[in-house]
Each structure stands twice: as C-alpha cells, then as structure tokens.
Amino acid sequence: xxxxxxxxxxxxxxxxxxxxxxxxxxxxxxxxxxxxxxxxxxxxxxxxxxxxxxxxxxxxxxxxxxxxxxxxxxxxxxxxxxxxxxxxxxxxxxxxxxxxxxxxxxxxxxxxxxxxxxxxxxxxxxxxxxxxxxxxxxxxxxxxxxxxxxxxxxxxxx
Amino acid sequence: xxxxxxxxxxxxxxxxxxxxxxxxxxxxxxxxxxxxxxxxxxxxxxxxxxxxxxxxxxxxxxxxxxxxxxxxxxxxxxxxxxxxxxxxxxxxxxxxxxxxxxxxxxxxxxxxxxxxxxxxxxxxxxxxxxxxxxxxxxxxxxxxxxxxxxxxxxxxxxxxxxxxxxxxxxxxxxxxxxxxxxxxxxxxxxxxxxxxxxxxxxxxxxxxxxxxxxxxxxxxxxxxxxxxxxxxxxxxxxxxxxxxxxxxxxxxxxxxxxxxxxxxxxxxxxxxxxxxxxxxxxxxxxxxxxxxxxxxxxxxxxxxxxxxxxxxxxxxxxxxxxxxxxxxxxxxxxxxxxxxxxxxxxxxxxxxxxxxxxxxxxxxxxxxxxxxxxxxxxxxxxxxxxxxxxxxxxxxxxxxxxxxxxxxxxxxxxxxxxxxxxxxxxxxxxxxxxxxxxxxxxxxxxxxxxxxxxxxxxxxxxxxxxxxxxxxxxxxxxxxxxxxxxxxxxxxxxxxxxxxxxxxxxxxxxxxxxxxxxxxxxxxxxxxxxxxxxxxxxxxxxxxxxx
Numbered sequence: 134x135x136x137x138x139x140x141x142x143x144x145x146x147x148x149x150x151x152x153x154x155x156x157x158x159x160x161x162x163x164x165x166x167x168x169x170x171x172x173x174x175x176x177x178x179x180x181x182x183x184x185x186x187x188x189x190x191x192x193x194x195x196x197x198x199x200x201x202x203x204x205x206x207x208x209x210x211x212x213x214x215x216x217x218x219x220x221x222x223x224x225x226x227x228x229x230x231x232x233x234x235x236x237x238x239x240x241x242x243x244x245x246x247x248x249x250x251x252x253x254x255x256x257x258x259x260x261x262x263x264x265x266x267x268x269x270x271x272x273x274x275x276x277x278x279x280x281x282x283x284x285x286x287x288x289x290x291x
Numbered sequence: 292x293x294x295x296x297x298x299x300x301x302x303x304x305x306x307x308x309x310x311x312x313x314x315x316x317x318x319x320x321x322x323x324x325x326x327x328x329x330x331x332x333x334x335x336x337x338x339x340x341x342x343x344x345x346x347x348x349x350x351x352x353x354x355x356x357x358x359x360x361x362x363x364x365x366x367x368x369x370x371x372x373x374x375x376x377x378x379x380x381x382x383x384x385x386x387x388x389x390x391x392x393x394x395x396x397x398x399x400x401x402x403x404x405x406x407x408x409x410x411x412x413x414x415x416x417x418x419x420x421x422x423x424x425x426x427x428x429x430x431x432x433x434x435x436x437x438x439x440x441x442x443x444x445x446x447x448x449x450x451x452x453x454x455x456x457x458x459x460x461x462x463x464x465x466x467x468x469x470x471x472x473x474x475x476x477x478x479x480x481x482x483x484x485x486x487x488x489x490x491x492x493x494x495x496x497x498x499x500x501x502x503x504x505x506x507x508x509x510x511x512x513x514x515x516x517x518x519x520x521x522x523x524x525x526x527x528x529x530x531x532x533x534x535x536x537x538x539x540x541x542x543x544x545x546x547x548x549x550x551x552x553x554x555x556x557x558x559x560x561x562x563x564x565x566x567x568x569x570x571x572x573x574x575x576x577x578x579x580x581x582x583x584x585x586x587x588x589x590x591x592x593x594x595x596x597x598x599x600x601x602x603x604x605x606x607x608x609x610x611x612x613x614x615x616x617x618x619x620x621x622x623x624x625x626x627x628x629x630x631x632x633x634x635x636x637x638x639x640x641x642x643x644x645x646x647x648x649x650x651x652x653x654x655x656x657x658x659x660x661x662x663x664x665x666x667x668x669x670x671x672x673x674x675x676x677x678x679x680x681x682x683x684x685x686x687x688x689x690x691x692x693x694x695x696x697x698x699x700x701x702x703x704x705x706x707x708x709x710x711x712x713x714x715x716x717x718x719x720x721x722x723x724x725x726x727x728x729x730x731x732x733x734x735x736x737x738x739x740x741x742x743x744x745x746x747x748x749x750x751x752x753x754x755x756x757x758x759x760x761x762x763x764x765x766x767x768x769x770x771x772x773x774x775x776x777x778x779x780x781x782x783x784x785x786x787x788x789x790x791x792x793x794x795x796x797x798x799x800x801x802x803x804x805x806x807x808x809x810x811x812x813x814x815x816x817x818x819x820x821x822x823x824x825x826x827x828x829x830x831x832x833x834x835x836x837x838x
Contacts, residue, residue: 134542134796140593147589151582158578158648167649168571169564175829210837235417235835236500238656242725242740247565247652251500252417253829254567269738273656273727275411277418277837278341281733 170248170258178252181207181233190214192226199225200259204287206230206270208237208250211279213270217286220262227259238273241287249274262289297368297783298376302687304385305371306773308364308438309684311393312357313769319353320762322346327714327755330748332732342731343409343838350412351403355431356396358668361676362521363388363438366465368683369524370442372783373459374449381441388437395430398423409838411729413507414487416498419834422491425483432476439469450800457795460541461528461785467548468520470802471513474809475556478509490834497831501568501824508559509817516555516584518668520548522675525628526595529679532784533624536602539594541788545799547587547594553809554584557816561646565655568827573820574648580816581646588639595632623700624681624692624784630708631674638666641719656729659722662715670711674704677765682781684772691779692772699768706761714754721747 136144161167181187190205204226207214220226230239230250237250248256272283297305322345328334329342336342367385371377377385401423402408408424446466449458458466482503490498527544531537538544560577563569603614619625641663644650654660681700685692692700722728726744735741798804 134546135540135793136543137540137597140543140590140597143593144586144589148586151585154643154647155579155582159575162571162575162648169574169649169652170567171569171571171574172567173570173827175568175827177830178832179830210835235832235837236415238727240656240725240727242738245652247655249563249566251504251567252832253500256567267739269725269735269740271725271727271735271741273730274415275343275346275418275729277835278343279837280343281727281730281735284735284738286736286738 170256172255172257174255175253176231176255178231178233181231186229187231192218192220198227200227202226204228206239206285208232208239208272208283210234210237210277211272211283213239213272213283213285215285217288219288219290222265222289222291223261223263225259225261227257230256235276236274237276237283238271240271240273242269242271244268247273262287265289265291295372296780297372297687299689300382301367301371301377304377304382304389305364305368306684306687307386307389308360308367309680309769309773311396312361312364313766315352315357315360315396316762317766319349319357320759322349322352324755324759327748327752330730330732331752332734332745332748333752341406341409341838343411343729344403344406346729347403347409347411348400351399351428354412354668355428358518358672359431359435360392362468362517363392363435365521365524365676365679365683366442366468367438368687368783369461370445370465373461373785374445377441377445378448381444384437384444385441388434388439388441390434391437392431392434395427395432395434397427398430399427402427406838413511415507416487416490416500416503417832417834419491419836422488425488425491429480429483429488432480436473436476439473442466442469455797457541457545457797457800460538460544460788461524463545463799464520464524464528464548467552468517468524470806471520471552471555471809472517474806474813475510475513475517478506478559479511482506497833499825499828500832501566501828502821504563504566505559505569505817505821505824508562509556509813510559511562512558512581513555515664515668516551518672520551522628522631522672523547523591525675525679526591526632528786529784530595530625530628531598531602531786533622533682534599534602534619536598536605536786537789538786539598539601539789542793542795542799543590543594545795547590549799549805550587550590551584552805553812554580554587556809557812558584558646560816560820561651564648564651568824568829569820570823573816577816578646578648580812582643585639585643588635592636621697621701623697623704624678626678627681627700627704627707628675628678630704631671631678634666634670634674634708634711638663638671641666654722656727657722658718658726658728661728662718662722665711665715665718670707670715674707677703677768680769680772682784684769685776685779685781686783688773688776689778689780690772690776691781693776696768696771696776699764703761703764703768706757706764710754710757710761712754714751714758717747717750717754721751 270285407421603617606617608614
C-alpha cells in the first residue's frame with residue numbers, strides 16, 4: 134500500500150508526539166505516583182454512619198502515616214458533612230469520601246482535588262494545602278433536583 | 292452504478308430518518324437555549340419545569356436521537372447509492388428498524404415529559420428512572436441494529452456479486468461504522484437489560500454501580516466515534532467530489548476506518564479515570580489505547596488537506612498558501628463541513644487533554660468537557676451532517692439546492708461558527724476555573740470562586756442564542772429542501788479515486804480478522820478489571836428518585 138512521503142513524515146511526527154505525551158503521563162503516574170484517585174476499598178452504602186472513619190466526618194490528626202491529617206466527608210443528596218472545615222496551611226491531607234445514596238462528585242474548585250464518589254466505594258486523594266484561603270467544594274456529578282446547591286467549604290488557615 | 296440516483300423507495304426510508312432527526316434538532320435546540328439562559332442567572336424556567344428535565348431532553352434528543360437517526364438515514368442512502376438499490380427484504384428490515392427506533396424515542400420522550408426519567412441521557416444508577424424509559428432507549432438501539440442489518444445484507448450481496456473486488460468505499464465505511472456500533476452497543480444493552488430494567492421493575496432490589504458504569508462507558512466512547520465516522524465518510528468521499536477533486540487514497544481511507552473499528556472500543560476507562568474500584572494500571576492501559584485512536588484522525592487530517600492543496604494548485608494557486616484561496620468558498624456543501632473540520636482541530640487537542648491520565652483531574656465534570664463535545668459532535672459532526680443535508684435531502688426528494696438556499700446555508704454555518712466560538716470558548720475557560728457541567732444556575736452560597744464563573748455563563752448564553760438562530764435557519768433550509776425547493780436533480784457527490792491509485796488490498800474486507808482483533812483488544816483491556824469489579828463488589832445500591 135502506497136503512502137505519500139509527506140504523509141509518512143506527518144504520521145511519524147504525530148505518533149512521536151503521542152509517545153512523548155504518553156511517556157510524560159506514564160512517568161508521572163508510575164514513577165512520581167501521580168495516579169488518579171482509584172481507591173479499591175468498598176463499604177456498605179447503608180451503613181456509612183456506623184462505619185469508621187465515616188462515623189466521625191471532619192478533620193483528624195493522624196500519626197505514623199505518609200500524611201498528617203485525614204479529612205473525611207460523607208456525601209448525601211444534597212449536602213456534604215462537614216459543611217465547612219478548617220485545614221492548617223501546609224498540611225498534607227488525605228481526603229476520604231463516600232456517599233450514602235447516589236453518585237456524587239467531589240470537586241474542590243481551583244485545585245486538583247476532583248473525584249467521583251459512588252455508593253459502595255470509598256474515594257481518596259492525598260494533597261497538600263499550600264495556599265491559604267477559602268475553597269469551594271461542589272458536586273459536579275448530577276444527583277437530583279438540588280445538585281447545584283450541594284456544597285461545602287475548606288478554609289485553609291495559618 | 293455511480294451515476295444512478297438513489298432509488299425513490301430507498302430515498303423515502305432515508306428521508307423518514309431525517310424527519311425525525313430534524314424534529315429532534317428543533318426540540319433539542321430549544322432545550323439548549325433554555326439551559327444557557329437559565330445558567331446566565333437572568334432567566335427562570337416557567338411553570339415549574341425543572342432545569343434537569345430540560346437537560347435530559349437536550350441530551351437524549353440531540354446525543355442519541357438526532358445522531359442515530361441521521362446516521363442511519365445517511366448510511367442507508369450511501370449504501371443504496373454505491374452498492375445498488377436495496378432489495379425489498381432489506382428495505383422492509385430498514386423500515387422495521389425505523390419504526391422500532393421511533394416508537395422507542397416516543398416512549399422515552401413520554402417518560403421524560405412526565406418527569407419520570409430526569410436522569411439525563413447517561414442514566415447513571417442508582418438514580419432510577421421509570422422502566423419505560425429504559426425500554427424506550429433499548430428500542431432505539433434495537434431499531435438501529437435492524438437498520439444496520441440492512442446495510443450488512445446489502446454489503447454481503449454486493450461482495451457475492453463481485454468476487455475478488457473491494458467493496459465501494461462508501462458502503463465499506465457505512466459497514467465499518469455499523470459493525471463498530473453493534474459491538475459497542477452490546478455494553479449498554481447488557482447493563483440496561485440485565486441490570487437496570489429488572490431493577491426498575493422491582494424484580495431485584497439493588498444494582499452493581501461499578502459494573503453498570505463500566506458497561507455504559509464501554510459503549511459511551513465508541514458512541515462518539517459512531518457520530519464521527521459518518522462525518523469522516525463525507526470528508527473522505529463526498530467533499531473531494533464537491534470541490535471537483537479526487538479521493539486522495541482509497542486504501543488509506545479504508546485503513547483509517549479499520550483502525551477506528553479496532554481502537555474505538557477498548558478505551559471506556561478514560562471516562563472513568565476518577566472513579567474508585569478500578570486499578571490505576573488498567574486505567575493507564577486504556578489511556579494508551581485511547582491515544583492510538585488519534586492516529587487514524589491524523590491520517591484523515593492529512594488526507595483532507597492534501598486533497599484541498601492539490602486541488603487548489605491544479606487551479607493555479609501558488610505559493611505556500613495560494614491554493615487556499617482557490618477552494619470553492621461560495622459552496623455551502625463544502626464550506627459548512629469545512630468549518631466543522633477546522634473545529635475538530637482544537638476539539639481533538641482538547642480530547643487528548645481529557646484522556647490524559649492525570650490532567651483529566653483538572654477538567655473532569657467541569658463545563659470544559661461540555662465545551663469539548665460541543666466542538667466535536669455539536670460542530671464538526673453536526674455541521675458536516677448539515678452540509679450533507681444540503682445535497683442529500685434534495686437528491687432524495689427530487690428537488691434542487693437553489694442559490695438562495697445555498698447562501699442561507701453559508702450564513703447558517705457562519706452563525707454557528709460565531710455562536711460556538713463564544714459558547715464553547717467560554718465553557719472551556721470557565722471549566723478550567725472549576726465551573727461544573729450539568730448544573731443549574733447557582734451562586735454556591737456566595738462563594739467568591741463561583742462569582743468569577745458568571746461572566747462566562749453570560750457569554751455562553753450569548754453564544755447559545757446565536758446558535759439557536761442558526762438552528763432555526765437550518766430547520767428552514769431543511770423544510771425548504773424537503774418540501775418546497777424547485778423540482779430538479781441534485782447530485783449525490785461520490786468522489787472517485789485518482790487514476791494512478793492502486794486497488795485497495797482485499798485484506799481490508801476480511802471481517803473475521805478485524806472483528807477478531809476487535810474482540811481480542813476488548814478482552815485484553817477489560818477482562819481482568821471487570822472480573823475484579825464483580826469479585827470485589829460492594830453491597831449493591833438501591834434505587835433513588837431525587838428529582
């Protein structure tokens with residue numbers, strides 16, 4: 134099958150660009166550990182309130198882990214618990230979330246914290262809050278009539 | 292055979308599909324207008340109509356109904372044109388397919404209007420719609436399989452009559468898209484029939500959410516290629532003839548379509564990158580496969596611009612870009628799809644961002660994504676479909692595209708380009724700031740971040756209103772071409788391959804080979820994570836009706 138010389142050049146250039154992109158993504162994921170949130174732990178969606186750590190939502194200091202704090206959220210139509218939380222500046226925090234009913238989103242606007250929260254599953258993301266200020270948490274997966282009213286707030290304080 | 296018109300009886304079948312498609316455009320376009328107006332914060336829906344009900348209408352009638360009906364009508368017409376008139380058995384199957392799809396659409400629409408199915412067109416469990424909504428959507432898919440069966444039968448008949456010959460290019464392309472569609476829709480049909488329907492009927496209490504989403508997205512990504520390939524068919528085969536050039540390469544066109552068949556399907560995880568319950572290594576594997584499906588698009592881009600340049604130069608265009616001026620800009624059949632091609636350049640680049648393992652986290656479920664697919668499907672694909680309608684509708688109804696309507700077509704395409712630049716541009720920008728998709732107007736408790744998004748939402752409303760005017764123009768054009776344009780003969784442009792081009796290798800027609808590799812790739816990408824998902828399943832989720 135004949136291929137024009139210019140087309141070969143174009144495709145070699147294109148495929149090489151794709152390989153560079155993939156290499157960057159791969160090194161970031163497997164060497165630097167920047168994987169998308171992919172927690173494999175499960176939970177009974179009907180027993181969220183009585184299952185640790187979701188029986189005590191909010192910020193908790195932890196010892197002997199790679200992170201300093203665990204920030205636990207329970208999502209439910211159409212609110213998050215806690216509805217507002219303070220996090221110390223510079224803290225390394227593991228955000229942990231689940232839902233008691235339908236699928237919700239968990240997005241902290243203006244940051245890289247963005248994950249799906251699905252019934253039966255636990256979602257996690259480790260992050261460092263290195264800029265002070267108020268961050269809006271919102272639901273970015275349609276969950277019903279009050280979807281756009283579903284918010285919480287993280288205050289990063291010194 | 293190429294000089295023949297599409298048989299009147301096949302034309303009626305195709306036109307039936309187009310009537311439904313353009314009714315869907317009218318309803319879905321109106322829904323879209325209401326959405327951008329609501330999100331501007333300056334307008335509220337009257338009579339207690341819910342934003343999300345309107346959003347469900349918009350997604351279902353434009354994403355599923357307009358596209359599927361138009362594509363099936365176009366592919367049936369293209370097959371009839373290039374491989375000969377359908378037999379009465381094939382045509383009957385096509386009509387049964389059409390009515391099955393139409394009844395399914397009516398059922399689903401009724402449930403949406405009764406507010407029994409405000410679950411959007413993706414119907415993610417455990418939001419639970421009325422069973423008739425799921426049945427309606429299933430009928431749309433089953434009907435499309437019947438339409439597809441007619442195409443497969445015609446192809447088989449042609450191959451038997453012409454042993455050792457490669458099939459006509461347009462028939463080949465219609466067939467590839469049909470096969471891809473059939474393999475892909477198995478996923479959504481499985482989750483609906485095995486999981487969601489019994490659950491919505493109360494036969495089972497809970498549903499496995501992870502499995503359902505995975506089956507949905509196994510279908511959800513090839514769905515977008517199902518929209519795109521008929522546009523590529525027009526770009527590869529029709530556009531060269533419209534401008535008076537030859538098809539650049541028959542073999543490479545076939546090769547790109549085969550690559551789409553192979554790599555469109557095992558990539559659904561790139562829609563699920565931020566989901567729990569899937570190992571990130573398997574997500575990454577599907578990211579790699581997603582990047583492979585960029586290659587046939589690169590081939591397509593080359594082929595198109597090679598055709599344009601060699602044509603422009605043959606008309607005396609000189610210098611690096613002199614050929615560009617020689618293209619027939621006054622011909623809406625060329626210019627309107629060309630706007631679509633241009634839109635596909637940023638659209639494709641944005642798509643690579645979305646599929647990029649970690650970068651997805653910045654844009655996932657923000658309105659950036661909405662901006663993205665309004666460039667892909669709602670510009671590149673839809674403007675090409677409009678460009679096809681300009682000649683196909685009068686060809687099938689025995690009328691002519693007049694100069695006046697051609698001019699209106701050009702205005703329509705330009706308005707679309709302007710409106711979409713505003714709307715999609717503002718969506719991309721707001722998305723990067725964090726504004727979510729699929730959300731009614733909200734000030735998010737007065738959060739400072741959310742206030743920043745509002746000017747972009749007003750820009751979206753401006754763009755969306757311009758797009759709505761373009762839709763009204765298009766509906767006027769369609770009605771004119773279908774019922775009022777002067778009688779005459781409008782050409783069905785089918786490009787011919789350049790004389791010096793070689794015959795397409797017969798290996799492209801080896802479906803055991805290609806479908807075999809397709810299935811192997813699907814098994815490779817999905818088997819282990821899917822078994823994991825079932826073996827480590829959490830307790831199932833009960834249904835909720837939260838609207």
